[in-house]
Amino acid sequence: MLNGGAANGQASPEPAPIQAARQLQRRAQTILDRTTPHVLYRWLAWAFVCVVYAIRVFNLEGFYIVSYALGIYNLNLLLGFLTPQVDPELEGPTLPSKSDEEFRPFVRKLPEFKAWYASIRSLLLGFAATFFAAFDIPVFWPILVLYWFVLFFVTMKKQILHMVKYRYLPFSWGKKTYGSGKAPRKETK
Structure with missing residues (x-):
């Protein structure tokens, strides 16, 4: 009997702290699941957390240094959000097709919800770090800001040139419509 009463079909009781942690995890997951369809409100909450952190x-x-690390991490998340899952540069040569304008849906390397979730978690972790003096390392902050902006512009220039070269747009608004939107009428004789 390795598991005690588990071999008889009975589940061994978990300690109270583990049960409480699992219940808290289920509640947090339920809240996250409810926020999934509300994209605007999620990003407004993200903006609110950013403002509170900045204040x-x-x-x-x-x-x-904590703020700089947050900036670099969130820049990396933004790049994952803007990058296609299958990079045309790394895909290699493809067979010729009937048209070069063939429709291929844009699939992100990092989906929007995962980008938001990782970003909000990082901001909350950074906010928590501001309560510990060990993370307050003295630096000349204008250099960090300048370096971050240079890194941002160089990275975004490279990403935009990649988007132009392979003709993809990582954003879409609503359902695409073709033609006038009206069904053609049948002629009656």
């Missing part, structure tokens, strides 16, 4: 860092006049 905290501004008032403390510190934690610039």
Whole structure:
């Protein structure tokens, strides 16, 4: 008997802290599942958390390394969001097709919900880090800001040139319509 009573079909009771952690995890997952269709409200909540974090860092006049790390991490998330799952550059040569304008849906390397979730988690972790003085490393912050902007513009230029070269747009608004939207009438004799 390796599992005690589990061999007889009875589940062994879990300790109370593990049960509480599982129940908390289920509640958090339920909340996340309910937010899935509400894209605008999720990003508004993200903007709110960004503003609260910025106010905290501004008032403390510190934690610039934490902010820089958050900026780099979120830039990386943005790149994953803008990049196609299958990179045409790495795909290799393809067979010729009837038309070069063949429709291929844009599938992201990092889906929107996962990008939002990772970003909000990083912001909350960064906010929590502002409560510990060990993370307040003194640096000359204008250099970090300048370096981040240079990195952002160089990276975005490369990404935009890639988008132009392979003719894809990572954003879409609503359902595409073709023609006038009206069904053609049948002529009666």
